[in-house]
Each structure stands twice: as C-alpha cells, then as structure tokens.
Amino acid sequence: xGFFDLNIPYETSQSSKATRMKLxxxxxxxGYSGVAYNRMxxxxxxxxxxxxxxxxxxxxxxxxxxxxxxxxxxxxxxxGVPRNTPFRQYTRLTVCVDSPAQAQVLxxxxxxxxSYDVVAVRPTNQVAFDHACEKSEVDLIAIDFSEKLPFRLxxxxxxxxxxxxxxxxxxxxDLIAERRQMIPNAKLLVDWTRGKNLIFSxxxxxxxxxxxxxxxANLLSMLLGLSMERSKAAIxxxxxxxxxxxxxxxxxxxxxxxxxxxxxxxxxxxxxxxSADWLMWDPISSGEGDLQxxxxxxxxxxxxxxxxxxxxxxxxxxxxxxxxxxxxxxxLVLTPTTVxxxxxxxxxxxxxxxxxxxxxxxxxxxxxxxQEVSLPDAETIAISSSNEIRSPTSTGGKEAxxxxxxxxxxxxxxxxxxxxxxxxxxxxxxxQNDNTVYRTSVMxxxxxxxxxxxxxxxxxxxxxxxxxxxxxxxxxxxxIEAILEPQKDSQDCTNPSGTELIESExxxxxxxxxxxxxxxxxxxxxxxxxxxxxxxIVDVQMKEVxxxxxxxxxxxxxxxxxxxxSQVASFLPSEDQNSQEQHHGKDEGKNLTSxxxxxxxxxxLKKTMVLLPFKRLLHPIAFKKKGRRxxxxxxxx
Amino acid sequence: xxxxxxxxxxxxxxxxxxxxxxxDDSVIITPFxxxxxxxxxxxxxxxxxxLASSLGSMQVKYVNPITKICIIRVSKENHQKVWSAxxxxxxxxxxxxxxxLLDLSGSIRACRVAALKCDExxxxxxxxxxxxxxxxxxxxxxxxxxxxxxxxxx
Numbered sequence: 001x002g003f004f005d006l007n008i009p010y011e012t013s014q015s016s017k018a019t020r021m022k023l024x025x026x027x028x029x030x031g032y033s034g035v036a037y038n039r040m041x042x043x044x045x046x047x048x049x050x051x052x053x054x055x056x057x058x059x060x061x062x063x064x065x066x067x068x069x070x071x072x073x074x075x076x077x078x079x080g081v082p083r084n085t086p087f088r089q090y091t092r093l094t095v096c097v098d099s100p101a102q103a104q105v106l107x108x109x110x111x112x113x114x115s116y117d118v119v120a121v122r123p124t125n126q127v128a129f130d131h132a133c134e135k136s137e138v139d140l141i142a143i144d145f146s147e148k149l150p151f152r153l154x155x156x157x158x159x160x161x162x163x164x165x166x167x168x169x170x171x172x173x174d175l176i177a178e179r180r181q182m183i184p185n186a187k188l189l190v191d192w193t194r195g196k197n198l199i200f201s202x203x204x205x206x207x208x209x210x211x212x213x214x215x216x217a218n219l220l221s222m223l224l225g226l227s228m229e230r231s232k233a234a235i236x237x238x239x240x241x242x243x244x245x246x247x248x249x250x251x252x253x254x255x256x257x258x259x260x261x262x263x264x265x266x267x268x269x270x271x272x273x274x275s276a277d278w279l280m281w282d283p284i285s286s287g288e289g290d291l292q293x294x295x296x297x298x299x300x301x302x303x304x305x306x307x308x309x310x311x312x313x314x315x316x317x318x319x320x321x322x323x324x325x326x327x328x329x330x331x332l333v334l335t336p337t338t339v340x341x342x343x344x345x346x347x348x349x350x351x352x353x354x355x356x357x358x359x360x361x362x363x364x365x366x367x368x369x370x371q372e373v374s375l376p377d378a379e380t381i382a383i384s385s386s387n388e389i390r391s392p393t394s395t396g397g398k399e400a401x402x403x404x405x406x407x408x409x410x411x412x413x414x415x416x417x418x419x420x421x422x423x424x425x426x427x428x429x430x431x432q433n434d435n436t437v438y439r440t441s442v443m444x445x446x447x448x449x450x451x452x453x454x455x456x457x458x459x460x461x462x463x464x465x466x467x468x469x470x471x472x473x474x475x476x477x478x479x480i481e482a483i484l485e486p487q488k489d490s491q492d493c494t495n496p497s498g499t500e501l502i503e504s505e506x507x508x509x510x511x512x513x514x515x516x517x518x519x520x521x522x523x524x525x526x527x528x529x530x531x532x533x534x535x536x537i538v539d540v541q542m543k544e545v546x547x548x549x550x551x552x553x554x555x556x557x558x559x560x561x562x563x564x565x566s567q568v569a570s571f572l573p574s575e576d577q578n579s580q581e582q583h584h585g586k587d588e589g590k591n592l593t594s595x596x597x598x599x600x601x602x603x604x605l606k607k608t609m610v611l612l613p614f615k616r617l618l619h620p621i622a623f624k625k626k627g628r629r630x631x632x633x634x635x636x637x
Numbered sequence: 638x639x640x641x642x643x644x645x646x647x648x649x650x651x652x653x654x655x656x657x658x659x660x661d662d663s664v665i666i667t668p669f670x671x672x673x674x675x676x677x678x679x680x681x682x683x684x685x686x687x688l689a690s691s692l693g694s695m696q697v698k699y700v701n702p703i704t705k706i707c708i709i710r711v712s713k714e715n716h717q718k719v720w721s722a723x724x725x726x727x728x729x730x731x732x733x734x735x736x737x738l739l740d741l742s743g744s745i746r747a748c749r750v751a752a753l754k755c756d757e758x759x760x761x762x763x764x765x766x767x768x769x770x771x772x773x774x775x776x777x778x779x780x781x782x783x784x785x786x787x788x789x790x791x
Contacts, residue, residue: 026651026654030737066765066766067762067765067766070761070762070765071762074759074762078740078755176724176725208654208727208733208734208735210735211735211737212737212738214738215720215724215736215738218717218724218738219720219721219724219725221717222717222718222720222721223721
C-alpha cells in the first residue's frame with residue numbers, strides 16, 4: 001500500500017534545506033514511501049510563485065547516511081511495503097486565503113497551481129472556508145487546528161467538500177506538541193467526515209516531530225476516536241487516492257488521456273513495443289521525484305515532461321473543423337487512465353464477474369492478469385496496427401512488433417468474444433514474453449478463433465501456400481474493428497468509408513484507411529451507458545491524430561456537446577449491453593465472405609468509423625467482437 | 638474465566654534525531670530512564686488515574702542499548718493509550734528522542750521471535766553504520782543481549 005507524508009515544510013533558506021534532507025531521510029527510514037514538499041503562500045500570487053522546489057537525489061541522501069538502504073528495507077519489511085517501491089517526492093502549495101479575492105485565484109485555469117502536484121488551501125475565516133469547501137479548485141483543505149479556529153466548521157460545508165472529492169488534512173505535529181486546542185475541532189471534523197476524505201500528515205518542523213506510520217495511526221485513532229482501520233487508511237490509502245486524483249487533473253487531458261512527447265528514435269524501436277511502458281505504468285508516479293532504492297533506472301516516464309504540454313492549445317487545434325494535426329518530429333502516445341484499476345476490480349466492481357456469467361467464466365477468472373493488462377493492450381492494438389500501416393513494405397523488420405501487438409491484443413479479445421478453451425488463452429498470453437514464440441503461437445489463436453473469419457480464410461486458401469503472417473495481420477485488423485464496433489451504432493449518418501487490405505503474393509500488406517468523421521452535433525447519446533463513449537469522443541480524436549499519419553483528412557469533433565462527466569465514464573456497463581455485444585461477437589464471423597483466388601489474396605474490409613470506446617478502458621473487460629452485417633464485410637478475392 | 642492478557646510492544650528508540658548521524662549517543666538507554674520517560678508522558682496526557690491503572694502491568698522487559706530496541710509489556714486494555722503516550726514522548730532524560738513501534742504481539746513467545754529478528758537486523762545495520770569502529774567487544778555484548786531475549790518469560 002505505501003504510507004505517505006504529504007506535508008514536509010519547504011523554505012528556501014539553506015538551513016531549512018538541511019532540515020528537509022534530515023526529515024526526508026527519517027521519513028524514508030520510518031517506512032514512508034512518499035512525501036510532498038509543502039510551500040506556504042500568503043498574499044497575492046504572482047508568477048514568481050511557480051513551482052521551483054528541487055527534488056532531492058538519492059545519492060545526496062546516501063552521502064549523508066550511507067546505510068540508509070538497509071534501514072529502509074528493514075522498516076518496509078515490517079510495514080509490509082514492497083521493498084522495491086520507489087520513494088516518491090511531490091510538490092505541494094498551500095495557499096492561505098483570508099479574502100474572497102484571494103479565493104478567486106484558486107480556479108482550474110491558474111497555471112501556477114498547475115505547476116504543483118498538490119494544491120491545498122488554508123482558510124482563515126468563515127467566508128474563505130465556505131468557498132474552499134464549495135467552489136475552490138483544490139485537492140486539500142488544510143485547517144490549522146493548533147490555534148483557535150477563526151471560523152466554525154459546518155457540517156453542510158464539510159459534506160459538500162467530501163462530495164466534491166476534496167480532502168481534509170490533520171497535522172499531527174501539533175498534536176504532539178500542543179493538543180488541548182486541537183482535539184475538539186479535529187474530532188468534530190473526523191466525526192463529520194467519518195474518516196473519509198481525511199489525511200494525516202506531519203508538518204514536522206524538526207526531525208523530532210515525525211513519527212512512524214503505525215504510531216501516527218494509533219495516536220490519532222486514540223485521540224480523535226477514529227477506528228484503527230480508518231486512520232490507517234488516512235495515512236496510506238486516502239493519500240494515494242488524493243495523489244492519483246490530483247496528478248490526473250494536472251497531467252491528463254480531460255483527466256483521462258496522458259499525452260507526452262516521444263522521440264522519433266523510440267517509435268522505431270521494434271524490440272520494445274509501446275505496451276511495455278504501459279504495463280509498468282504507475283498512476284502516482286512523481287516522475288523524476290521517484291527514488292529507487294537500488295538505483296535502478298526509473299522505468300516510468302517522467303511526468304514533469306508532460307506538464308510542458310499546453311492542453312489548451314491542443315484543444316484549440318483539434319476543435320477547429322478540419323484542423324489537421326501534423327506529426328513532425330514528435331508523435332503522440334496516448335495512455336489510458338488505469339488509475340486504481342486493481343482496487344476497482346476488487347471492491348466496487350463486482351460486475352466484472354457478472355459479465356462473465358456466459359460460458360466463458362473460467363476464462364476470465366483464469367486470466368486475471370490478462371484483464372488488468374487489457375487496458376494498455378487495447379491501446380496497443382491501435383498503435384501497433386498503425387505502425388504496421390505506416391510501413392507496409394518493411395514487414396521483415398517490424399514483424400516482431402506487429403506480432404507482439406497481435407499477441408497482446410488477441411488475448412483479451414478472445415477472452416469473451418469466442419468460446420475458446422482457456423488453455424489457448426494462456427498460450428497466447430505466454431507469447432507476450434518472448435518474441436520468438438510469436439510465430440508458433442499464432443496458430444492456437446487461429447484455432448481458438450475458429451468460429452469465424454479465420455476458419456473461412458483457411459478454407460478459402462487451403463490450396464495455397466498461405467503464410468501465417470497473413471493470418472496475423474487479418475487478426476490485427478479484426479481486432480481493431482472489434483474495438484471500434486461499438487461506436488458504429490451511432491454512426492448511421494457517416495459516410496461509408498473503407499479500409500482495404502490487400503495481400504499480394506509476397507505477403508506485403510498495403511492498407512489504405514479512409515476515415516471521415518461526422519460532426520459531433522450529429523451524435524446524440526442513446527442511453528446512459530453509452531454516454532461514456534461519447535465523453536471520450538474527444539479523447540478519441542487524439543487517437544485519430546495517430547491515424548492521420550496514415551494519410552487521411554480527419555474532421556475532428558468539437559467537444560462542446562459532449563458530456564464531460566467522469567462519473568459517467570466510470571459507469572458500470574449494463575448487462576444487457578454485454579449480452580448484446582456478445583451476440584454481435586458471434587455474428588461477426590458470418591459477415592465475411594471469402595473468395596479464393598489463385599496465388600493472390602485480397603482482403604477487403606469496410607468500416608465506417610474508427611472510434612474507441614472509452615468506457616472499456618476504464619473497465620478492463622476484454623473486447624468483444626460486434627459486427628453489423630451491412631457495414632462489415634470482408635472479401636477475399 | 639478469561640486470563641489476564643498482556644500486549645508486548647517491540648519498539649526502537651531514535652535518540653537525538655537532529656544530531657549528525659555519526660556521533661556517539663548522549664544518553665545510554667536503560668529500563669529505568671525509558672520507564673520514567675513513558676510515565677512522564679502518560680501523566681500529563683492521560684492523568685494520574687490512568688497512570689495508576691496502567692502501572693500494574695506496565696514493565697520494560699528488555700533494553701538493548703546497542704541496537705536501541707526495547708520490549709514493553711502493557712495490559713491489553715490499556716495498550717492503545719499507553720502506545721499513544723509513548724508516541725508522544727519527546728525526550729528521554731534531557732535528550733530528544735522518539736519511539737517507533739516495530740512489532741505488537743500478544744504473547745511473549747511471538748514477541749521473542751519478532752524481537753530476535755528485529756534485533757539481528759538492527760545489529761546488521763549498526764555494523765554498517767559503525768564500520769571499522771566496531772569492536773569484538775560489541776559483538777560479544779550483542780550475543781549476550783540476544784541470549785537475554787531468548788530467556789524472556791512473561
């Protein structure tokens with residue numbers, strides 16, 4: 001789980017730097033896995049207040065205490081924190097607000113606030129407190145309990161703040177020093193929040209005031225009448241979700257899609273597919289603030305670089321009609337928000353099990369990692385396929401990447417879409433590990449998917465010398481469609497466009513994609529569960545941007561009409577929809593007609609729309625095929 | 638009839654955390670000064686009555702001044718309060734210090750196992766810290782302390 005101390009005071013003076021280093025060392029030693037450097041701000045905010053907090057490097061800490069690593073791992077073992085968890089550093093700004101004008105500064109458009117990882121507010125009067133609870137764009141309300149409260153805590157306000165997802169902070173260093181003032185008010189807050197949306201932090205001005213995580217949890221549960229479970233959560237789980245929320249707000253486009261620049265050299269690296277990054281992706285990574293105990297190079301991309309991207313300008317570009325996104329030296333990589341997926345799987349979403357009431361139940365439960373993994377995979381398909389499209393003739397060099405995309409993508413799709421036996425799936429997912437296995441593992445995929453296309457293709461090409469690669473590529477395209485299918489329902493007004501897949505004798509594939517997207521005003525969400533898809537339409541544009549590389553003009557959607565509600569996005573998929581989708585999945589194979597020809601094979605598939613359902617990214621169910629007879633036809637001529 | 642129950646807390650003491658790391662300790666911890674520090678913390682925080690009721694079973698069972706690990710026995714009913722009082726300790730004698738809980742167990746047997754493990758690990762750490770200043774005498778004393786843990790009873 002990991003324990004966090006989100007309040008290490010930061011001042012610019014030299015002596016405070018030494019104190020800060022000692023505090024961080026002690027926090028590491030005590031088993032914390034993350035701290036936030038807190039900068040207090042009073043008065044008017046200016047550009048000068050932009051985040052300039054330097055992170056400490058592990059080597060500088062190590063030079064002070066050479067035996068730090070052994071002590072850290074000893075305490076982590078006792079606390080049950082994995083030893084290799086990186087120690088994270090965040091930046092935090094606490095704004096003291098005493099007038100309504102100052103409260104206005106705390107809005108979502110303020111670029112200074114965006115330069116910090118966490119933004120907290122310290123209200124000093126009633127108006128400021130009410131505003132902080134109800135309106136301010138902050139992550140945290142830090143109430144100074146050490147002196148007499150200058151305002152009255154009101155239950156309605158606290159409730160409003162909890163509903164908005166704003167957290168309250170209780171600083172325990174005051175509690176160790178001066179507690180008579182603090183306990184009654186803090187207890188009131190604890191009672192009203194009932195331990196939800198509450199975090200404990202140290203705000204320690206010297207090393208002597210910091211305490212171990214369990215000690216803190218016990219002390220506050222004892223003094224404030226909180227259950228031990230809740231108070232442990234207040235120092236670990238709540239901090240974590242606070243961080244995921246705030247980092248997502250800052251670093252993600254529409255809190256859903258991460259955009260980061262990628263150098264050209266990386267894109268052409270076929271040995272490491274994009275998925276590798278996403279599988280290791282860490283929702284609370286502090287970027288370069290992460291300290292690995294073993295000095296292992298940080299695998300996770302620095303989130304600081306993402307801040308360099310100005311989302312507003314991207315939005316402006318994309319929302320103008322016909323705006324074209326030119327891919328120059330940088331291409332965009334999109335990462336789905338996998339925030340708290342495992343937790344959701346465990347707790348809030350028993351529906352993943354409900355979905356599997358079909359005969360494929362054991363497959364789903366059997367391949368649990370496959371489920372978790374399926375989010376990045378879903379993305380992989382699109383991108384790896386676009387790779388393929390981009391360089392149609394150089395199949396030799398890129399096969400590994402393509403097939404890897406295949407191996408990744410097929411496994412989730414099979415999980416629900418087909419009635420394939422589970423051992424097949426395991427063989428497929430095994431194939432993700434080793435490039436050399438791919439060739440062989442394509443065969444089980446075909447067999448398992450034998451209900452539809454592939455079997456037909458096999459029949460039609462029995463007499464020919466048919467390379468496995470062909471299967472592979474077709475499967476890739478099928479999967480793209482499988483993902484894109486759900487969007488098709490809404491696309492009745494779309495101009496039909498086609499994707500041609502031409503297979504020539506030497507098995508090089510040339511693909512032409514022609515998409516045209518309708519204006520978003522034509523799209524009207526049909527029902528609630530669909531809304532999630534539409535709220536992601538804009539996000540999908542980003543994906544389209546990838547596809548622009550292929551060659552086509554894209555009329556991009558404007559997001560004005562789209563409902564932007566993350567609650568809806570996390571809406572549980574209703575069961576009837578699932579069954580419907582499953583139904584479609586079975587249908588799909590029959591849509592395809594195959595005509596054998598001598599030596600030359602041509603696969604043609606038509607599709608109207610390339611959109612990705614966002615809802616599926618939040619809910620790691622495998623994709624199912626879902627086809628429509630009229631729109632989805634493949635010819636082998 | 639349910640027997641009287643105790644809790645055994647294995648704690649480590651951080652002495653003078655502000656000072657530079659490689660100095661000698663200004664205070665040598667003993668059962669007596671630890672007990673005094675804890676009592677001094679309980680009295681202002683929870684009052685005389687609680688102090689009196691907890692004193693019955695409270696005892697510092699074991700102290701290792703090399704690794705700064707101690708075992709404190711408290712009755713089950715009072716252990717949370719005593720624990721939070723210990724958390725609020727800021728000084729031992731005149732030296733700033735604080736406690737950190739390593740293990741909480743319900744029987745002396747479980748406590749012995751945990752304490753042995755912690756003590757050995759902390760001694761490894763101590764050896765790393767001390768480097769070449771480590772004398773054979775220290776290892777011998779350490780062996781004696783480990784033997785002491787094994788002989789702990791109730």
